[in-house]
Amino acid sequence: MLIDHDCPLVVDISEDLKETRLQELKDRLAASEREEADVLRSEIEDLEDRIDELTSFHTGSEVQ
Secondary structure, three states: OOOOOOOOOOOOOOHHHHHHHHHHHHHHHHHOOOHHHHHHHHHHHHHHHHHHHHHOOOOOOOOO
């Protein structure tokens, strides 16, 4: 298979599907009592915060 790097593959996934998949993962982690699940839950929360920060709109007066 040849890959044309000048023409990147763009996968269009609906926001609803993304949120549903993330919620499924969070539900599975919530049901787990393993120590690793706590670490993953914390990492998911951190990632969600970072994504919100990166994708939120800031007015010119908020940007420093």
